[in-house]
Amino acid sequence: MAGGAPVPIPVSDTILSIADLEEAASKKLGRTAKDFYNSGSTEQVTIRENSTAFSRYRLRPRVLVDVSGVETSTQVFGRTISFPLCVSPAGLQAMAHPDGELATSRACAKRGVNMAISSYSNYSIQAVRSAGIGAGLISHAIQLYTMKDRAMQERIIRTAEAEGCSAIFLTADSPVLGVRYNEWRNDFRTPEGLAYPILEKTTEDIRRQTHDGTFVGFNQDSHSWDREIPWLRSITKMEIWIKGVLTAEDTELAVKHGCDGIIVSNHGGRQLDGVMATLDALPECVEAAQGKTRVHVDGGFRSGTDIFKALALGAECCWVGRPAIWGLAYDGEAGVSLMLETMHNDFRRCMQLTGCQTIGDITKASLARIDSDGRLKRL
């Protein structure tokens, strides 16, 4: 663990994998909440692809390597994290467990990884930061949409700065909401009693509208690189990361605008259905970045081997959305800790069994791709 005293590792006889956790959590959630969290948009093509893309790669292990001192730590936002996995911004976590984002923040801090706070958090930036800082070591990013209300956007940024957040994750893939049939079929409304302090809304404000209606009210559909990035740069010294990049062209624009990093993301398949899996988009983004901006990735990461594959393709760090929600729904903070521990153990074991002593040892040579002719090709 990076700094701080070791934290007791939660163990479970029944939850051995993230698939086990998903199943157990889904049984605990009501149908509407389960559909809201677990679904993608329209035909569910991209959410499915996010997971299946991993199976097009195979590992190329090296043997007879001394892996007794395997070191999983890496750097994100200028600090050491215990392994290259952090928790993506996901709204409405108190629907999964009353402690919501507070529990996620504590679990991340205890595992020594970072967390991004959604604008739709049910707890304030101050509360989420304090919960994490009180539990261990953690850096937070604040997730922002491109919003119509610039004054509110600036208030969020000022609060995030004052609370010591390290970065802005500007979600660039959401000028409008993706089409999520489950929300229409279930007439999804957020449960009573939940607050949206970052967006300065009460539960009643939000409950009056559909999710789509809320997005249309808040989000800026006339956004652009030139409108958003120079303005953000002019008002804050926090790092600026663009979340939702899937192409070389947009990576080059992120570099041109001096962004600190990109998150290769398709919003967990919840925005435009039919876009490519993030693992498939990753190589062109890494190539276009040319080391001039940092490249992280999320979407479908469910095992340590998945993390390993993305690192071999050039990602610096991976992020997860739903697995944290499933942890929360299963057992609050302990459930998120269980998720992180499972991923860490799996990643560490994968490094050892591929003969990697440090993160730097994970390279293209660690991977082969199954091509359309069914043959394995070295990268």
Ligand SMILES: Cc1cc2nc3c(=O)[nH]c(=O)nc-3n(C[C@H](O)[C@H](O)[C@H](O)COP(=O)(O)O)c2cc1C
């Ligand atoms: C329930 C839920 C809420 C989300 N809320 C946000 C959000 O508020 N802002 C955002 O940029 N992304 C949001 N996302 C997308 C995640 O940040 C992330 O990109 C995605 O969940 C990664 O895929 P995974 O769930 O397969 O790990 C949300 C995802 C889920 C599942």
Ligand SMILES: CCCCCCCCCCC(=O)C(=O)O
């Ligand atoms: C009925 C109003 C719903 C408002 C709260 C929804 C939380 C939004 C979380 C963001 C999200 O779903 C996403 O980005 O994906």
